[in-house]
Amino acid sequence: MENVLGEVGKGHLVALNALNMGRYKLGASCVGGAKRAFFEAVKYAKQRVQFGRPICEFGLIKEKIANMAIRLFAAESIVYRIAGLIEDRLQGVDRGSAHAGIATAEALEEYLIECSINKIYGSETEDYLIDEEVQIHGGYGYIHGNHPELAYRNSRINRIWEGTNEINRIVIANTLIRRLTASGFDLKEGFQRAAEQIESLEPFGSGEPEGLHAQTKMLESAKRIALFVVALAYSTYEKGLRKEQELLGIISNMLIDIYASESALLRSLKMLHGKNPERASIPVKITKVLFRGSIERIGFLAGEALEAIESGAPLEGHRAAIRRFTVLPPINTVALRRDIADEMIRYGRYPF
Numbered sequence: 001m002e003n004v005l006g007e008v009g010k011g012h013l014v015a016l017n018a019l020n021m022g023r024y025k026l027g028a029s030c031v032g033g034a035k036r037a038f039f040e041a042v043k044y045a046k047q048r049v050q051f052g053r054p055i056c057e058f059g060l061i062k063e064k065i066a067n068m069a070i071r072l073f074a075a076e077s078i079v080y081r082i083a084g085l086i087e088d089r090l091q092g093v094d095r096g097s098a099h100a101g102i103a104t105a106e107a108l109e110e111y112l113i114e115c116s117i118n119k120i121y122g123s124e125t126e127d128y129l130i131d132e133e134v135q136i137h138g139g140y141g142y143i144h145g146n147h148p149e150l151a152y153r154n155s156r157i158n159r160i161w162e163g164t165n166e167i168n169r170i171v172i173a174n175t176l177i178r179r180l181t182a183s184g185f186d187l188k189e190g191f192q193r194a195a196e197q198i199e200s201l202e203p204f205g206s207g208e209p210e211g212l213h214a215q216t217k218m219l220e221s222a223k224r225i226a227l228f229v230v231a232l233a234y235s236t237y238e239k240g241l242r243k244e245q246e247l248l249g250i251i252s253n254m255l256i257d258i259y260a261s262e263s264a265l266l267r268s269l270k271m272l273h274g275k276n277p278e279r280a281s282i283p284v285k286i287t288k289v290l291f292r293g294s295i296e297r298i299g300f301l302a303g304e305a306l307e308a309i310e311s312g313a314p315l316e317g318h319r320a321a322i323r324r325f326t327v328l329p330p331i332n333t334v335a336l337r338r339d340i341a342d343e344m345i346r347y348g349r350y351p352f
Contacts, residue, residue: 003019003043008102010347013197016071017055018110019162019163020108020109020112020115021108021115022120022162023115023116023118023119023162023163023168024082024083024086024111024114024115024118024220025322026119026122026123026161026162027075027079027115027118027120027121027122027123028079028083028118028121028122029122029124030075030122030123030125030126031072031075031076031079031122031126031156032153033126033130033154033155034071034072034075034122034126034129034130035072035123035152035349035350036147036149036151037068037126037129037132037133037147037148037350038068038069038129038344039339040132040147040148040151040352041064041065041068041129041132041133041137041346041348041350042065042102042344042348042349043138043227043348044136044137044140045061045065045136045345046345047349055136056110056341056345060337061136061343062337062338062341062342062345063337064132064135064136065340065344065345066178066289066336066337066338066340066341066344067108067132067305067337067342068128068129068132068339069286069341069344070286070289070290071074071125071129071246072125072129072130072259072316072350073124073264073267073286073352074121074260074263074264074286074290074350075121075122075125075214077121077266077267078118078121078259078263079118079122079258079262080115080116080263080267081114081120081266081267082111082114082115082135083101085111085114086108086111087285089106089107089110089111090103090104090107092320102283107205113172113175113255114172114259115174116168116169116175117162117172117255117256117259117260119162119163119165120165120172120256121256121259121260123155123159124159126155127155127156127158127159128149128159129319130148130152130155131149131152133147133151134148134152136181137315140165140285145274154208162271167251168252169248169249169253170245170248170249170250170252172251172252172255172256173248173249173251173252173255174242174248175218175229175330176251176255177230177241177277179246179307180230180253181229181234186233187230188231188234188235190227194224194228195207195228195232195318196234196320197223197224197228198225198228198318199317199321199323211272211290212265212268212269212272212284212287214329215261215265215287215288215291216265218291218295218328219258219261219262219265219291221325222257222261222294222298223258224256224291224324224326225298225299225302225322226251226254226255226258226298226302228302228318229250229254229301229302229305229306230251232305232306232310233247233305233309233311234313235252236309240351246308247305247308250301250304250305250308251305252300253297253301254302256296257294257297257301258261258294258298259289260290260294261287261294263289263316264283264286264287264290265287265291267283268283268284268286268287269278271283272284282340283342283352284328284337284341285336285339286340288331288333288336288346289336289340290332290336292328292331292333295325295326295328299325299326302322302325303319303322306318306319307319309328309338
Protein backbone atom coordinates (compact mmCIF):
# COMPACT_ATOMS: atom_id res chain seq x y z
CA MET A 1 0.00 0.00 0.00
CA GLU A 2 2.97 2.33 0.46
CA ASN A 3 3.29 2.55 -3.34
CA VAL A 4 -0.33 3.60 -4.00
CA LEU A 5 -0.72 6.88 -5.85
CA GLY A 6 -3.77 8.73 -4.55
CA GLU A 7 -6.63 6.58 -3.27
CA VAL A 8 -7.29 2.88 -3.86
CA GLY A 9 -9.75 2.45 -6.72
CA LYS A 10 -9.20 5.98 -7.99
CA GLY A 11 -6.01 5.57 -9.97
CA HIS A 12 -7.77 6.88 -13.07
CA LEU A 13 -7.96 10.30 -11.42
CA VAL A 14 -4.18 10.36 -11.07
CA ALA A 15 -3.78 9.43 -14.73
CA LEU A 16 -6.31 11.99 -15.95
CA ASN A 17 -4.82 14.82 -13.92
CA ALA A 18 -1.36 13.92 -15.15
CA LEU A 19 -2.88 14.35 -18.61
CA ASN A 20 -4.21 17.78 -17.63
CA MET A 21 -0.74 18.86 -16.53
CA GLY A 22 0.70 17.44 -19.74
CA ARG A 23 -1.76 19.48 -21.77
CA TYR A 24 -0.84 22.64 -19.91
CA LYS A 25 2.90 22.03 -20.24
CA LEU A 26 2.62 21.11 -23.91
CA GLY A 27 0.83 24.36 -24.67
CA ALA A 28 3.52 26.29 -22.83
CA SER A 29 6.33 24.50 -24.67
CA CYS A 30 4.62 25.24 -27.99
CA VAL A 31 4.71 28.95 -27.15
CA GLY A 32 8.48 28.56 -26.75
CA GLY A 33 8.71 26.91 -30.16
CA ALA A 34 6.55 29.66 -31.66
CA LYS A 35 8.86 32.34 -30.23
CA ARG A 36 11.86 30.70 -31.87
CA ALA A 37 10.00 30.54 -35.19
CA PHE A 38 9.11 34.20 -34.86
CA PHE A 39 12.71 35.17 -34.12
CA GLU A 40 14.02 33.23 -37.12
CA ALA A 41 11.34 34.64 -39.43
CA VAL A 42 12.01 38.26 -38.45
CA LYS A 43 15.79 37.78 -38.64
CA TYR A 44 15.55 36.33 -42.13
CA ALA A 45 13.09 39.01 -43.29
CA LYS A 46 15.57 41.70 -42.19
CA GLN A 47 18.47 40.01 -43.97
CA ARG A 48 16.82 38.91 -47.21
CA VAL A 49 17.02 41.65 -49.85
CA GLN A 50 14.78 41.79 -52.91
CA PHE A 51 14.32 44.71 -55.32
CA GLY A 52 16.94 46.65 -53.43
CA ARG A 53 15.49 46.46 -49.91
CA PRO A 54 14.92 43.93 -47.08
CA ILE A 55 11.71 41.99 -47.51
CA CYS A 56 10.60 43.05 -44.01
CA GLU A 57 9.81 46.44 -45.54
CA PHE A 58 7.15 44.98 -47.84
CA GLY A 59 3.55 45.32 -46.71
CA LEU A 60 2.51 41.68 -46.98
CA ILE A 61 5.56 40.53 -45.03
CA LYS A 62 4.76 43.13 -42.36
CA GLU A 63 1.23 41.77 -42.24
CA LYS A 64 2.59 38.27 -41.61
CA ILE A 65 4.95 39.48 -38.88
CA ALA A 66 2.11 41.38 -37.18
CA ASN A 67 -0.31 38.44 -37.31
CA MET A 68 2.36 36.15 -35.92
CA ALA A 69 2.99 38.56 -33.02
CA ILE A 70 -0.74 38.89 -32.32
CA ARG A 71 -1.26 35.15 -32.17
CA LEU A 72 1.86 34.69 -30.03
CA PHE A 73 0.79 37.39 -27.56
CA ALA A 74 -2.60 35.70 -27.09
CA ALA A 75 -1.07 32.24 -26.64
CA GLU A 76 1.48 33.48 -24.13
CA SER A 77 -1.24 35.36 -22.23
CA ILE A 78 -3.20 32.11 -21.88
CA VAL A 79 -0.13 30.33 -20.49
CA TYR A 80 0.53 33.03 -17.90
CA ARG A 81 -3.13 33.24 -16.91
CA ILE A 82 -3.58 29.52 -16.28
CA ALA A 83 -0.28 29.30 -14.40
CA GLY A 84 -1.51 32.07 -12.12
CA LEU A 85 -4.87 30.38 -11.57
CA ILE A 86 -3.29 27.05 -10.62
CA GLU A 87 -0.68 28.75 -8.42
CA ASP A 88 -3.41 30.69 -6.57
CA ARG A 89 -5.40 27.48 -6.12
CA LEU A 90 -2.36 25.85 -4.46
CA GLN A 91 -1.64 28.71 -2.06
CA GLY A 92 -1.18 27.38 1.46
CA VAL A 93 -0.53 23.78 0.38
CA ASP A 94 2.58 22.26 1.92
CA ARG A 95 4.36 20.85 -1.13
CA GLY A 96 6.17 18.32 1.04
CA SER A 97 3.06 16.93 2.71
CA ALA A 98 1.29 13.69 1.88
CA HIS A 99 -1.74 15.72 0.79
CA ALA A 100 0.19 17.83 -1.74
CA GLY A 101 -0.35 15.41 -4.62
CA ILE A 102 -4.10 15.24 -4.04
CA ALA A 103 -4.34 19.03 -3.75
CA THR A 104 -2.43 19.45 -6.99
CA ALA A 105 -4.69 16.92 -8.72
CA GLU A 106 -7.77 18.79 -7.49
CA ALA A 107 -6.38 22.08 -8.80
CA LEU A 108 -5.66 20.55 -12.19
CA GLU A 109 -9.11 18.99 -12.36
CA GLU A 110 -10.66 22.36 -11.57
CA TYR A 111 -8.86 23.89 -14.55
CA LEU A 112 -9.34 20.94 -16.90
CA ILE A 113 -11.08 23.09 -19.52
CA GLU A 114 -8.37 25.73 -19.39
CA CYS A 115 -5.61 23.12 -19.79
CA SER A 116 -7.32 21.76 -22.91
CA ILE A 117 -7.70 25.28 -24.30
CA ASN A 118 -4.02 25.89 -23.65
CA LYS A 119 -3.03 22.70 -25.46
CA ILE A 120 -5.16 23.49 -28.50
CA TYR A 121 -4.31 27.17 -28.79
CA GLY A 122 -0.62 26.67 -28.08
CA SER A 123 -0.12 23.84 -30.56
CA GLU A 124 -2.12 25.53 -33.31
CA THR A 125 -0.29 28.80 -32.69
CA GLU A 126 3.08 27.10 -33.06
CA ASP A 127 1.94 25.43 -36.29
CA TYR A 128 0.67 28.75 -37.64
CA LEU A 129 3.87 30.63 -36.84
CA ILE A 130 6.15 27.94 -38.24
CA ASP A 131 4.07 27.72 -41.41
CA GLU A 132 4.47 31.48 -41.85
CA GLU A 133 8.18 31.16 -41.06
CA VAL A 134 8.48 28.71 -43.96
CA GLN A 135 6.58 31.10 -46.20
CA ILE A 136 8.83 34.04 -45.31
CA HIS A 137 11.93 31.92 -45.96
CA GLY A 138 10.50 30.74 -49.28
CA GLY A 139 12.41 27.83 -50.82
CA TYR A 140 15.08 28.09 -48.15
CA GLY A 141 12.47 26.98 -45.64
CA TYR A 142 12.54 23.51 -47.19
CA ILE A 143 16.30 23.03 -47.10
CA HIS A 144 17.58 20.56 -44.53
CA GLY A 145 19.60 22.31 -41.85
CA ASN A 146 17.59 25.53 -41.90
CA HIS A 147 15.39 26.11 -38.87
CA PRO A 148 11.97 26.09 -40.60
CA GLU A 149 12.50 22.64 -42.13
CA LEU A 150 13.11 20.89 -38.81
CA ALA A 151 10.59 22.99 -36.87
CA TYR A 152 7.89 22.27 -39.47
CA ARG A 153 8.30 18.50 -39.02
CA ASN A 154 8.65 18.61 -35.24
CA SER A 155 5.64 20.82 -34.53
CA ARG A 156 3.05 18.61 -36.23
CA ILE A 157 2.94 16.00 -33.45
CA ASN A 158 1.79 18.56 -30.89
CA ARG A 159 -1.76 18.57 -32.26
CA ILE A 160 -1.90 14.78 -31.76
CA TRP A 161 -0.39 13.70 -28.45
CA GLU A 162 -1.78 14.53 -24.98
CA GLY A 163 -5.14 13.92 -26.64
CA THR A 164 -5.73 15.08 -30.21
CA ASN A 165 -7.03 18.62 -30.58
CA GLU A 166 -10.34 17.12 -31.73
CA ILE A 167 -10.63 15.10 -28.50
CA ASN A 168 -9.72 18.17 -26.46
CA ARG A 169 -12.45 20.17 -28.18
CA ILE A 170 -14.98 17.50 -27.19
CA VAL A 171 -13.59 17.55 -23.63
CA ILE A 172 -14.01 21.34 -23.39
CA ALA A 173 -17.66 21.41 -24.48
CA ASN A 174 -18.77 18.28 -22.60
CA THR A 175 -17.04 19.35 -19.40
CA LEU A 176 -18.61 22.80 -19.52
CA ILE A 177 -22.11 21.39 -20.03
CA ARG A 178 -21.61 18.74 -17.33
CA ARG A 179 -20.42 21.32 -14.82
CA LEU A 180 -23.24 23.73 -15.60
CA THR A 181 -25.89 21.07 -15.08
CA ALA A 182 -24.17 19.60 -11.99
CA SER A 183 -24.04 23.05 -10.39
CA GLY A 184 -27.80 23.35 -10.66
CA PHE A 185 -27.73 25.79 -13.57
CA ASP A 186 -30.93 25.27 -15.58
CA LEU A 187 -29.77 25.40 -19.19
CA LYS A 188 -33.33 25.43 -20.52
CA GLU A 189 -34.21 28.42 -18.38
CA GLY A 190 -30.82 29.89 -19.22
CA PHE A 191 -31.74 29.65 -22.89
CA GLN A 192 -34.72 31.91 -22.36
CA ARG A 193 -32.68 34.48 -20.46
CA ALA A 194 -29.85 34.33 -22.99
CA ALA A 195 -32.34 34.75 -25.85
CA GLU A 196 -33.70 37.90 -24.23
CA GLN A 197 -30.17 39.22 -23.72
CA ILE A 198 -29.05 38.76 -27.31
CA GLU A 199 -32.25 40.39 -28.56
CA SER A 200 -31.18 43.52 -26.68
CA LEU A 201 -27.64 43.61 -28.11
CA GLU A 202 -26.76 46.87 -29.80
CA PRO A 203 -23.97 47.70 -32.25
CA PHE A 204 -20.78 48.80 -30.55
CA GLY A 205 -19.81 52.45 -30.48
CA SER A 206 -16.43 53.72 -31.61
CA GLY A 207 -13.67 52.73 -29.24
CA GLU A 208 -11.23 55.21 -27.76
CA PRO A 209 -7.84 55.28 -29.56
CA GLU A 210 -5.69 54.48 -26.51
CA GLY A 211 -8.03 52.38 -24.39
CA LEU A 212 -9.84 49.06 -24.48
CA HIS A 213 -13.35 49.92 -23.28
CA ALA A 214 -14.95 48.82 -26.55
CA GLN A 215 -13.13 45.47 -26.39
CA THR A 216 -14.38 44.93 -22.83
CA LYS A 217 -17.95 45.42 -24.05
CA MET A 218 -17.34 43.10 -27.00
CA LEU A 219 -16.13 40.40 -24.62
CA GLU A 220 -19.28 40.65 -22.49
CA SER A 221 -21.47 40.31 -25.57
CA ALA A 222 -19.40 37.38 -26.89
CA LYS A 223 -19.98 35.52 -23.62
CA ARG A 224 -23.72 36.11 -23.88
CA ILE A 225 -23.73 34.77 -27.43
CA ALA A 226 -21.76 31.69 -26.39
CA LEU A 227 -24.11 30.99 -23.46
CA PHE A 228 -27.06 31.33 -25.80
CA VAL A 229 -25.61 28.78 -28.24
CA VAL A 230 -24.75 26.33 -25.44
CA ALA A 231 -28.20 26.66 -23.88
CA LEU A 232 -29.99 26.34 -27.23
CA ALA A 233 -27.98 23.25 -28.16
CA TYR A 234 -28.65 21.59 -24.79
CA SER A 235 -32.36 22.45 -24.73
CA THR A 236 -32.67 20.95 -28.22
CA TYR A 237 -30.65 17.75 -27.79
CA GLU A 238 -30.27 17.35 -24.00
CA LYS A 239 -28.08 14.30 -23.30
CA GLY A 240 -28.03 13.49 -27.01
CA LEU A 241 -25.82 16.55 -27.50
CA ARG A 242 -22.80 14.34 -26.74
CA LYS A 243 -23.35 12.70 -30.13
CA GLU A 244 -23.46 16.01 -32.00
CA GLN A 245 -19.72 16.39 -32.31
CA GLU A 246 -19.84 19.11 -34.94
CA LEU A 247 -21.88 21.31 -32.58
CA LEU A 248 -19.56 20.52 -29.69
CA GLY A 249 -16.66 21.57 -31.90
CA ILE A 250 -18.36 24.87 -32.73
CA ILE A 251 -19.05 25.55 -29.05
CA SER A 252 -15.44 24.77 -28.14
CA ASN A 253 -14.09 27.02 -30.88
CA MET A 254 -16.21 29.87 -29.56
CA LEU A 255 -14.95 29.27 -26.01
CA ILE A 256 -11.33 29.10 -27.18
CA ASP A 257 -11.64 32.40 -29.03
CA ILE A 258 -13.30 34.04 -26.02
CA TYR A 259 -10.66 32.74 -23.60
CA ALA A 260 -7.76 33.82 -25.83
CA SER A 261 -9.25 37.28 -26.36
CA GLU A 262 -10.03 37.74 -22.67
CA SER A 263 -6.52 36.61 -21.67
CA ALA A 264 -4.92 39.14 -24.03
CA LEU A 265 -7.33 41.84 -22.85
CA LEU A 266 -6.61 41.26 -19.16
CA ARG A 267 -2.87 41.29 -19.76
CA SER A 268 -3.02 44.47 -21.84
CA LEU A 269 -5.18 46.22 -19.24
CA LYS A 270 -2.76 45.22 -16.50
CA MET A 271 0.11 46.67 -18.51
CA LEU A 272 -1.89 49.80 -19.38
CA HIS A 273 -2.58 50.51 -15.71
CA GLY A 274 0.84 49.39 -14.46
CA LYS A 275 4.00 51.30 -13.62
CA ASN A 276 5.06 51.70 -17.26
CA PRO A 277 1.83 52.29 -19.22
CA GLU A 278 3.78 53.38 -22.31
CA ARG A 279 4.95 49.77 -22.64
CA ALA A 280 1.31 48.81 -23.25
CA SER A 281 1.11 50.71 -26.54
CA ILE A 282 1.77 47.69 -28.78
CA PRO A 283 -0.17 45.17 -26.62
CA VAL A 284 -3.20 47.49 -26.81
CA LYS A 285 -2.92 47.54 -30.61
CA ILE A 286 -2.45 43.77 -30.65
CA THR A 287 -5.59 43.33 -28.54
CA LYS A 288 -7.65 45.58 -30.81
CA VAL A 289 -6.71 43.61 -33.93
CA LEU A 290 -7.15 40.29 -32.12
CA PHE A 291 -10.67 41.24 -31.06
CA ARG A 292 -11.64 42.27 -34.58
CA GLY A 293 -10.90 38.77 -35.87
CA SER A 294 -12.23 36.96 -32.80
CA ILE A 295 -15.60 38.72 -32.74
CA GLU A 296 -16.12 38.08 -36.44
CA ARG A 297 -15.30 34.37 -35.97
CA ILE A 298 -17.56 34.06 -32.93
CA GLY A 299 -20.42 35.63 -34.86
CA PHE A 300 -19.83 33.26 -37.78
CA LEU A 301 -19.63 30.21 -35.50
CA ALA A 302 -22.79 31.21 -33.65
CA GLY A 303 -24.63 31.57 -36.94
CA GLU A 304 -23.35 28.18 -38.08
CA ALA A 305 -24.61 26.58 -34.86
CA LEU A 306 -28.03 28.23 -35.16
CA GLU A 307 -28.41 27.04 -38.75
CA ALA A 308 -27.71 23.48 -37.62
CA ILE A 309 -30.32 23.64 -34.85
CA GLU A 310 -33.12 25.99 -35.90
CA SER A 311 -35.14 26.93 -38.94
CA GLY A 312 -37.84 29.37 -39.97
CA ALA A 313 -38.75 32.45 -37.93
CA PRO A 314 -36.72 31.55 -34.81
CA LEU A 315 -33.57 31.16 -36.90
CA GLU A 316 -34.09 34.45 -38.72
CA GLY A 317 -34.75 36.33 -35.48
CA HIS A 318 -31.67 34.96 -33.75
CA ARG A 319 -29.48 35.47 -36.81
CA ALA A 320 -30.54 39.12 -36.94
CA ALA A 321 -29.51 39.53 -33.29
CA ILE A 322 -26.16 37.91 -33.98
CA ARG A 323 -25.58 40.21 -36.96
CA ARG A 324 -26.01 43.24 -34.68
CA PHE A 325 -23.32 41.78 -32.46
CA THR A 326 -20.84 41.65 -35.32
CA VAL A 327 -21.35 45.28 -36.42
CA LEU A 328 -18.01 46.50 -35.08
CA PRO A 329 -16.68 50.04 -34.72
CA PRO A 330 -14.39 51.13 -37.57
CA ILE A 331 -10.74 50.36 -36.93
CA ASN A 332 -7.78 50.69 -39.28
CA THR A 333 -6.31 47.22 -38.86
CA VAL A 334 -3.85 47.81 -41.70
CA ALA A 335 -2.26 50.73 -39.85
CA LEU A 336 -2.29 48.87 -36.54
CA ARG A 337 -0.59 45.84 -38.06
CA ARG A 338 2.06 48.06 -39.61
CA ASP A 339 2.77 49.60 -36.20
CA ILE A 340 2.96 46.16 -34.58
CA ALA A 341 5.26 44.81 -37.30
CA ASP A 342 7.53 47.85 -37.20
CA GLU A 343 8.03 47.37 -33.47
CA MET A 344 8.79 43.67 -33.89
CA ILE A 345 11.26 44.41 -36.67
CA ARG A 346 12.94 47.10 -34.56
CA TYR A 347 13.40 44.65 -31.69
CA GLY A 348 14.27 41.77 -33.97
CA ARG A 349 12.30 39.40 -31.78
CA TYR A 350 9.13 39.00 -29.72
CA PRO A 351 9.68 41.54 -26.92
CA PHE A 352 7.01 40.79 -24.28
